Amino acid sequence: MTLGLTLTDLCVNGSGGRVLVQAADLKVPPGTLLGITGASGAGKTTLLHAIAGIVPSEGSIRWGETNFSKLSDHARTAFRARNMGMVFQDFLLFDDLSAHDNARLAAMFAPRAERAEITVRAKQHLSELGLTDPERHVASYSGGERQRVALARALAADPAVVLADEPTAALDRRAADRVIHDLVAACRERGRTLIAISHDTHLLDAMDRVVHVTDGHLAAQVPA
Amino acid sequence: MIVLLLTPIVLVAVLLCRGYAPGPLVRALLWRYRLVNCLFGGLIAVALAMGIAVLAQERGLREGSAQAADGFDLVVGTPGSEMDLMLASVYLQPSRVGLLDGDRFASIAEDPRAELAAPLAFGDSHDGAPVVGTVADFVTHLARGAVQGRLFANTSEAVVGARSDLHIGDHFHPSHGHGHGADHDAHEEVEFQVVGRLPLTGTPWDQAVIVPIEAVWETHGLANGHGAEEGTRIGAPFDPALFPGTPAVVVVPRGMGAAYGLRTTLNQADDMMAILPGAVQAELYRLMGDARQAVTVLTSVTQGLVVLAVLVSLMILSRLFQRQLAMLRAVGAPMRFVLSVVWGHAAVLLSIGTVLGVLLGYGAAAVLSSVLTARTGVHVPAALGVTELRLAAGFLSAAAVAALIPAWWAARTPVAEALRRN
Numbered sequence: 001m002t003l004g005l006t007l008t009d010l011c012v013n014g015s016g017g018r019v020l021v022q023a024a025d026l027k028v029p030p031g032t033l034l035g036i037t038g039a040s041g042a043g044k045t046t047l048l049h050a051i052a053g054i055v056p057s058e059g060s061i062r063w064g065e066t067n068f069s070k071l072s073d074h075a076r077t078a079f080r081a082r083n084m085g086m087v088f089q090d091f092l093l094f095d096d097l098s099a100h101d102n103a104r105l106a107a108m109f110a111p112r113a114e115r116a117e118i119t120v121r122a123k124q125h126l127s128e129l130g131l132t133d134p135e136r137h138v139a140s141y142s143g144g145e146r147q148r149v150a151l152a153r154a155l156a157a158d159p160a161v162v163l164a165d166e167p168t169a170a171l172d173r174r175a176a177d178r179v180i181h182d183l184v185a186a187c188r189e190r191g192r193t194l195i196a197i198s199h200d201t202h203l204l205d206a207m208d209r210v211v212h213v214t215d216g217h218l219a220a221q222v223p224a
Numbered sequence: 225m226i227v228l229l230l231t232p233i234v235l236v237a238v239l240l241c242r243g244y245a246p247g248p249l250v251r252a253l254l255w256r257y258r259l260v261n262c263l264f265g266g267l268i269a270v271a272l273a274m275g276i277a278v279l280a281q282e283r284g285l286r287e288g289s290a291q292a293a294d295g296f297d298l299v300v301g302t303p304g305s306e307m308d309l310m311l312a313s314v315y316l317q318p319s320r321v322g323l324l325d326g327d328r329f330a331s332i333a334e335d336p337r338a339e340l341a342a343p344l345a346f347g348d349s350h351d352g353a354p355v356v357g358t359v360a361d362f363v364t365h366l367a368r369g370a371v372q373g374r375l376f377a378n379t380s381e382a383v384v385g386a387r388s389d390l391h392i393g394d395h396f397h398p399s400h401g402h403g404h405g406a407d408h409d410a411h412e413e414v415e416f417q418v419v420g421r422l423p424l425t426g427t428p429w430d431q432a433v434i435v436p437i438e439a440v441w442e443t444h445g446l447a448n449g450h451g452a453e454e455g456t457r458i459g460a461p462f463d464p465a466l467f468p469g470t471p472a473v474v475v476v477p478r479g480m481g482a483a484y485g486l487r488t489t490l491n492q493a494d495d496m497m498a499i500l501p502g503a504v505q506a507e508l509y510r511l512m513g514d515a516r517q518a519v520t521v522l523t524s525v526t527q528g529l530v531v532l533a534v535l536v537s538l539m540i541l542s543r544l545f546q547r548q549l550a551m552l553r554a555v556g557a558p559m560r561f562v563l564s565v566v567w568g569h570a571a572v573l574l575s576i577g578t579v580l581g582v583l584l585g586y587g588a589a590a591v592l593s594s595v596l597t598a599r600t601g602v603h604v605p606a607a608l609g610v611t612e613l614r615l616a617a618g619f620l621s622a623a624a625v626a627a628l629i630p631a632w633w634a635a636r637t638p639v640a641e642a643l644r645r646n
Contacts, residue, residue, distance in 0.1 A: 045644070046640070049639075049640040049643070052554065054553070054554055054639040054640050054643075055638075055640040074558070074559075077553065077556055077557070077558055077559075078556065078558070079556075080554070080555065080556035081555070081556025081557070081558075082556070084555075084556065085555070086551075086554055086555050088551065088643070092547060092548060092551040094249065094252045094256075094548060095252075095256065096251075096252040096255045096256045097248055097249075097252045101248050101252075105552075105555065106555065106556065107245070108244060108245045108246060108248065108249065108557075108561070109244050109245075109552075109556075109557045109558060109561040111243070112243065115245075153555075154555075157556075
C-alpha cells in the first residue's frame with residue numbers, strides 16, 4: 001500500500017499562541033521522496049511531528065483517504081504503527097538490546113498474528129543493510145551501523161511512509177552516504193513515501209522534491 | 225490469603241501486559257541502570273527484612289520460652305516478684321528470691337494434689353554453667369525418662385544438660401557464684417563425677433549441671449535435710465528441722481485442676497507465692513505484643529518511606545530513558561505498552577527486593593536466634609511463618625500498585641517534547 005500526504009491550512013501553535021508552523025497547502029503524492037530543509041529552529045521538526053500526529057495541530061492532515069487530524073490520539077498511534085516508520089538523528093536505539101531485538105521492536109506491541117512476520121522482516125532488513133551479526137548488542141556498533149539498525153526498525157513493519165529527522169546528521173560522510181543509499185533504495189523499491197528533514201545536500205539531492213521552511217512557513221518547493 | 229494478597233500485582237500485570245511482549249525492554253532497562261537498580265533492590269530488601277526479622281524473631285521467642293516453661297507447671301517461692309521467681313527456676317537466671325523453710329516445703333510436698341515437689345538450690349557454677357541442686361525425680365521429669373547414663377545416686381555425682389561441655393565420666397569442682405565474680409577455689413575440696421546426661425530440652429537446663437540438693441547444701445556448710453541416722457540417703461522426704469531452705473519448689477501437679485487449686489491454696493498463705501509460669505509468660509507476651517506492635521508500626525513506616533523513595537527515584541530515573549519511551553510512542557506503541565515497560569521495570573525491582581528481603585529477614589532472624597539461644601539457653605526457633613509471607617506479599621502488591629504512578633507519569637509525557645530533549 002502507498003500513501004500520499006495532503007496538508008491544508010496546517011497550523012501548529014506553541015506556548016502563548018505563537019505560531020510555530022504554518023502550511024497553507026502541501027501535497028505529497030504516494031511514493032514521493034520529499035526533503036525538508038531550513039535553518040535551525042525554523043520549525044522543520046515541528047512540521048514532521050505534526051505530520052506524524054505527535055503534536056497537536058489545527059487544519060487538515062490527510063494520509064491517503066484517512067483524515068489524520070480527525071483521529072483520536074489512540075487511533076493516530078495505531079495508524080503510525082501500521083503505516084509509518086520513523087528514523088531519528090541520534091538513532092534512539094536500546095543499547096542493551098541486540099540489533100535484531102531493536103529492529104523487531106514493533107513486534108513487541110503488534111497483534112500476535114503479525115509478530116512472526118515483523119521478526120522475519122527485521123532480520124531480513126538487517127541482512128540487506130549489511131549487518132551480518134544481528135545478535136550483537138548495538139552499543140558496540142558504529143554510528144553508521146546504528147543508523148542502519150534504526151532503518152531496519154523503521155522498515156520492519158513494512159510501512160507505506162518513512163519519516164526521517166536528520167538521519168545523517170550524526171554520521172561521517174562515508175556512513176551518511178551508505179545510509180542515504182539504503183534509505184532511498186528501501187523507499188524506491190517498495191513505492192514508499194519518504195519525508196526527510198536534512199541539511200545534507202547528498203540526501204536532499206536524492207529527493208524528488210525539497211521544501212524549505214523559514215520561520216515556520218513553507219517556502220518555495222524546490223525540485224531536486 | 226497470600227494468593228489473595230498477590231492478586232493486585234497479578235491483575236495489574238495481566239491488564240498492562242496482556243497481548244504485549246515488553247520483556248526485552250524491561251531486561252534492557254534493568255541492565256542499563258544495573259547499579260541504581262541494585263541499590264533500589266537492596267533498599268527494598270533491607271526495609272522488608274526488618275519487618276520479617278521482627279515478626280519471625282518475636283514468634284520464635286514465644287515458642288522458645290513456652291517450650292522452656294513446659295516442664296514447670298507450678299513454681300512456689302517466697303512472696304515477691306513473680307518474674308524473678310520464674311527467671312530463677314525456669315531460666316536459671318540469678319535472681320533475688322527468698323528461701324522457703326522446711327515446714328513450708330513439707331506442706332507443699334505432702335499435698336495430695338502434688339505428684340512431685342522438687343526443691344531447687346542455686347549459687348554455684350562450673351565453667352559459666354549453673355550448678356543446680358534438686359532431687360533425682362525432677363531430673364527424670366525434665367528428661368521425660370530418657371537420661372543417658374544414670375541419675376545421681378550420691379552427693380558426689382552429677383547429671384549434665386545436653387549442651388554441657390562435660391561428658392559422662394568427667395570430674396569437676398564447682399565454683400562459688402556466677403560469671404566474672406565466681407570464686408573458683410572456694411569449693412576446691414568438692415568434686416563431682418558426671419554419671420548421666422539429659423536429652424536436649426531446648427531450655428536453659430540444657431547447659432546446667434544438676435547435682436543432688438544435699439550436695440549444694442553440704443558444700444555451703446549447711447545441714448543436708450537428713451538426720452545422721454539416714455546415712456547417705458539423698459532425696460525426699462526431708463526432715464523439716466534440717467532443711468536449710470530453698471528459693472524455689474517446682475511442683476508437678478496431678479492435672480491442671482490440681483495446679484490451679486494448689487496455686488490458690490498456697491497463695492492464701494502469707495509467706496508463700498505460687499506461680500504458673502505459663503500465666504506469667506502470657507502476661508509477658510501481652511507486654512511484648514505491645515512492643516511488637518510499636519516495632520511493627522515503625523518498620524511499616526520505614527517500608528512505606530523506602531517504597532516512596534524508590535518510586536520517586538524511579539520517576540527521576542525514568543527521565544533518563546524518557547526519549548526512548550517517547551520514541552516508542554512515536555513509532556506507534558500504545559500507551560499501555562509503554563506503561564507495561566515502565567511498570568514492569570518497577571515490578572521486577574520490587575519483586576527481587578521482596579524475595580531478597582524475605583531471605584535477608586530469615587537470615588537476620590536465624591542469626592538473632594542463634595545469639596539468643598547461645599546467651600539464654602532457650603532454643604529460639606527461626607522459621608518463616610505465614611505471617612511473614614503475608615507481610616511480604618502485601619508489601620509487594622501495595623508497592624507494585626503504587627508503581628503505577630511513576631509509570632503513568634513517565635508514559636504520559638508529551639512525545640514531541642521528550643523527543644527534543646537531549
